[in-house]
Amino acid sequence: MELLYGRHAVLEALRAGRRRVTRVLLVEGVKSGGTVAEIIAAARVRGCPVLEAPRPTMERAGPVNHQGVIAEAGPYPYADAEALIAGPGPEPLLLLLDHLQDVQNLGTLLRTAEAMAVTGVLLPDRRSAEITPAVVNASAGAVEHLKIGRVANLVQAADRLKTHEVWVAGLDASPEAVPLAAADLKGPLALAVGAEGAGLSRLLREHCDWLLAIPMYGMVGSLNAAVAGSIAVTAARMARGAPTRPVG
Secondary structure, rough: EEEEHHHHHHHHHHHHHOOHHHHHHHHOOOOOOOOHHHHHHHHHHOOOEEEEEEEHHHHOOOOOOOOOOOEEEOOOOOOOOHHOOOOOOOOEEEEEEEOOOOHHHHHHHHHHHOOOOOEEEHHHHHOOOOOOOOHHHHHHHHHOOEEEEOOOOOHHHHHHHHHHOEEEEEEEOOOEEEHHHHHOOOOEEEEEEEOOOEOOHHHHHOOOOOOEEOOOOOOOOOOOOHHHHHHHHHHHHHHHHHOOOOOO
């Protein structure tokens, strides 16, 4: 059992309906309008009880900003990684996240991925942040709607994607990288985003079909993983037009 916390995280978990939510706890005295009213309505649709609880009970979630809402839920429902690789559908847009460990960065990037109707996300099952309640909160619940799979080896996953005619492009600041605005981002594509600071691992960089760079026009010399990945996935979505599934 996991304790999801934060109003939007709990609301999206209920809306998505992909994991069992056994009950929702609202701190005593919380106002029942706005998002709280939406949570109560979504819980009713799912047949999930909503109870008031004293503040000390709410602190079970830890030293976090729970916004007066906690949900007791089952584990995050990871997608079948092989299904994402072998059957991503027409003109897929995937993300390969190379050992991102910062919870806020991961949550922010995954929220953008959902907003841009990414087909799926692949994470390595070692040396990478998992989809914990903290990541759910950082994404404002967006991960509840995403297909996220875990693989033992991201390089091998990239190679298998190529056998299914998916191009693999890695974000990198090396001189040989193609500027984002000059790259052809249409067609089946997997974007590889490296870890904070380290960037893409050497092996994954070598297994990319090409590298992409985001030019810097201001005084700063680089962007963090969440911002760079968000820019790239947004550019890829805009290059291919409307998503194949509704967003919102």
